[in-house]
């Protein structure tokens with residue numbers, strides 16, 4: 001039997017091990033991307049206290065790795081490194097930044113299978129979805145490597161002949177990037193690529209549940225030649241999150257925070273950043289309506305429902321949360337939906353035919369259980385599923401359809417973040433809009449209709465940042481991703497995403513002849 005151990009820089013190599021290294025990692029083809037150290041100032045480091053925490057596979061509970069459980073002192077070191085690196089990184093030619101980012105993109109593409117394996121291992125996502133995430137996440141690096149060359153200023157035509165006005169765009173400085181578990185690669189590249197292109201240096205705090213992908217990406221950034229201190233990854237357990245993130249929010253050397261995660265934690269971050277008037281970008285939760293009108297192509301609506309709802313087992317911020325189906329096609333939509341759901345195989349995402357993986361942790365499973373039980377106790381009907389699946393694994397919940405959802409149920413207002421389709425029947429367009437907008441959240445919304453006038457009317461009235469029309473998958477590197485209301489502040493992706501990491505400087509040259 002081959003044994004593995006950690007070498008001094010955190011690589012797994014052949015040999016006897018005293019560390020916890022699970023069997024699954026041994027099956028990986030490129031072990032060099034599995035890290036057990038954090039990445040600060042171009043070096044692989046442990047926590048100053050030498051504390052560690054465990055990362056496990058949600059499909060079977062196996063321990064995957066032990067990762068540094070860092071504290072404020074460790075974040076301080078990362079901040080200092082990023083501040084020193086900023087002087088150089090912000091001043092090198094944008095073409096050189098672009099070239100280094102392109103090198104990183106090429107390595108990410110070359111290693112896409114390994115990255116996808118790591119995503120599936122620590123996040124539970126079916127492997128095909130993980131490959132799709134790597135492609136999607138990499139597209140941000142490619143896009144922003146190009147945008148880096150096009151960050152221009154302006155000359156403004158003035159009314160006063162003796163003055164000339166200029167505007168320059170400048171990187172804001174060191175930024176903290178804090179990300180969610182559900183897209184452990186793409187949520188980082190969406191922020192990091194824009195920040196790097198703008199000339200910022202970064203401290204990444206990946207989710208406690210899925211830090212291995214972030215560390216693998218850092219290794220590839222290192223190999224790509226991105227200078228030390230420009231990209232830093234610090235890791236922490238659930239118990240350390242508040243102090244790590246608190247430090248990033250309150251340290252005046254960190255000029256901006258870009259956060260992806262729950263509304264609950266987003267509010268804390270907003271409050272912690274306020275005393276320093278720190279730049280904040282918040283990409284938070286959603287409660288997307290998925291409206292199917294009588295004129296819709298039902299087959300397309302059903303396929304889109306499946307692909308957008310069951311992506312990452314329903315753990316996507318843009319996943320439809322409330323399905324509103326018009327009375328004329330209600331029965332037909334449900335009949336077709338149930339047939340398609342019956343085809344979804346649940347299980348360990350590393351098995352080829354699996355379409356629905358586990359949820360990320362016990363808290364998430366319990367939340368889904370409570371939401372469904374509450375709805376049922378208030379009159380909802382379960383058409384399929386509606387229960388945990390202990391025979392598959394502790395963190396599995398059956399793909400579920402429940403109908404007769406009412407305003408009094410928690411599931412009506414709260415983000416589900418699991419494989420549950422909750423359906424309401426409506427009669428008029430007016431009624432559909434009333435229900436769709438009856439939420440504090442405003443990330444995405446979906447409309448299925450064959451009536452072009454209705455499509456424009458409803459798109460205009462929906463209180464969301466993004467609308468999918470006859471389409472359930474709307475994300476792309478080149479578009480402005482983000483929400484309104486309590487779903488967040490700011491945008492990621494597209495040329496819009498660069499703005500989060502840039503300051504304008506206006507220069508007035510006067511007394512001209």
Ligand SMILES: NC(=O)c1ccc[n+]([C@@H]2O[C@H](COP(=O)([O-])OP(=O)(O)OC[C@H]3O[C@@H](n4cnc5c(N)ncnc54)[C@H](O)[C@@H]3O)[C@@H](O)[C@H]2O)c1
Nearest residue numbers: 179180181206207208241242245261262265283284285317
């Ligand atoms: N709008 C978007 O682009 C987008 C994208 C992905 C996920 N999300 C949202 O993220 C949520 C799910 O992700 P999650 O469970 O990882 O979110 P979360 O808020 O629990 O965690 C997000 C990040 O904050 C850290 N964190 C957790 N508790 C903290 C605390 N008390 N103080 C400081 N940091 C803390 C986590 O380790 C993680 O890095 C959902 O609500 C989802 O809609 C939004």
Ligand SMILES: O=CCCC(=O)O
Nearest residue numbers: 182183316317318475
């Ligand atoms: O979870 C939300 C992000 C998913 C996406 O970018 O499509």
